[in-house]
Amino acid sequence: MTAVATEPTIAEAGAESGVSIGVVTFPGTLDDRDAARAVRLAGAKPVNLWHADSTLAGVDGVILPGGFSYGDYLRCGAIAGFAPIMDAVVSAANAGMPVLGICNGFQILCESHLLPGALIRNDHQHFVCRDQELVVENTNTAWTGDYSQGQTIRIPLKNGEGGFVATDEVLDELEGSGRVVFRYQGLNPNGSLRDIAGITNEAGNVVGLMPHPEHAVEAGFGPEDGGGIDGQGFFSSAVRTLVRG
């Protein structure tokens, strides 16, 4: 049999180029292992980062995973927003490094002012856990390039304080500049204003959202409807962004 030369997959390209993505663990973080697994499945090397670290250990991107950092004391993400490692995350983010905040990580990005707005308790007062449909509205970010504009994806959502709020001026600005990256479809699970599920910064390298793409990266382990792997695109997009440089 003759070997046929094929284009390397993005995962192979990521592994080949040694792309590494840090996953920050705060006291109370829960989803760091799933985030690291998602990074690994996308072909990049996951690097464990600790909240008390002051450097990012040379990683190419950073994920702030979900959970209840510092017990969510004071406000969700408030204490974590000023954790020692966040100085390094904020400077790297401002210099263009891809940063993804998932759930509690989104709350941390808002509390550390890398993203505008805030997340408050769900309007219906209940914790919600469901497979959630989202529409991808911006594919120009570091984390969404592998999706198509207007694509519907289904990934898990689990939060008690996921209601996105901001002033009308900020909401208008986000919508006007295409910085709403994901919108809830079918049902708004937490009272988020204008159905906003996720947003990005002006440069498009920092993305935060409440739902959990890292729980939908391997067939059989994600949502049953729709294949369960709709979250893969986040991580492959980041690897692609980083491989291209």
Place this chain on the structure above:
Amino acid sequence: MASVVVEVMPKPEILDPQGKAISGGMSRLGFTGFGEVRQGKRFELEVEGEVTDEVLAQAREAAEKLLSNPVIENVVAVRAVEEA
């Protein structure tokens, strides 16, 4: 020991689901003389020695930077409480 008390409330235009839940509990218990309930936070910052203007200024800064989130909350009071 002297202290500085900081009080933080959710902004009036921001939905307060906790207040809403408390309001439901109030009426179930027969406390019917009240309308909407809003829940805020009170912080007591212990101060070594006197509460000087500088200490108060620091407390105000902490209140804006950490104790409240200006997107959703207002700092409604920062005041000195002397030793009893």
